[in-house]
Amino acid sequence: xxxxxxxxxxxxxxxxxxxxxxxxxxxxxxxxxxxxxxxxxxxxxxxxxxxxxxxxxxxxxxxxxxxxxxxxxxxxxxxxxxxxxxxxxxxxxxxxxxxxxxxxxxxxxxxxxxxxxxxxxxxxxxxxxxxxxxxxxxxxxxxx
Numbered sequence: 808x809x810x811x812x813x814x815x816x817x818x819x820x821x822x823x824x825x826x827x828x829x830x831x832x833x834x835x836x837x838x839x840x841x842x843x844x845x846x847x848x849x850x851x852x853x854x855x856x857x858x859x860x861x862x863x864x865x866x867x868x869x870x871x872x873x874x875x876x877x878x879x880x881x882x883x884x885x886x887x888x889x890x891x892x893x894x895x896x897x898x899x900x901x902x903x904x905x906x907x908x909x910x911x912x913x914x915x916x917x918x919x920x921x922x923x924x925x926x927x928x929x930x931x932x933x934x935x936x937x938x939x940x941x942x943x944x945x946x947x948x949x950x951x
Contacts, residue, residue, distance in 0.1 A: 855896050894924050
């Protein structure tokens with residue numbers, strides 16, 4: 808089994824190659840390695856989960872059930888804050904996997920990446936919508 812560092816792009820593969828010379832991916836091994844990583848670092852996962860939980864509770868309390876007016880603006884602001892925290896959580900977990908010292912200040916210190924993350928999120932959302940349109944709509948048409 809070969810494991811690359813998360814910063815180099817994580818691949819969990821069998822050391823054996825297929826007959827074509829490509830690397831074989833083992834889903835069961837990937838899941839077991841991921842679950843082992845989770846069990847070894849459960850305290851960090853609980854802390855990060857608590858941060859997201861509290862942020863979501865505060866967002867819900869401030870914006871209400873149906874955000875409109877000032878609640879809508881606050882919902883957008885808290886959505887941005889949530890994205891910043893997600894960027895930080897990703898960095899913390901990659902550092903944790905690389906066995907580097909983790910720094911919880913990364914939850915908010917990576918704000919220069921916000922616009923890239925926002926752009927990537929919008930692009931991802933558009934790709935999902937396009938995929939739904941290209942697959943679901945023709946499927947419904949063919950079913951009728």
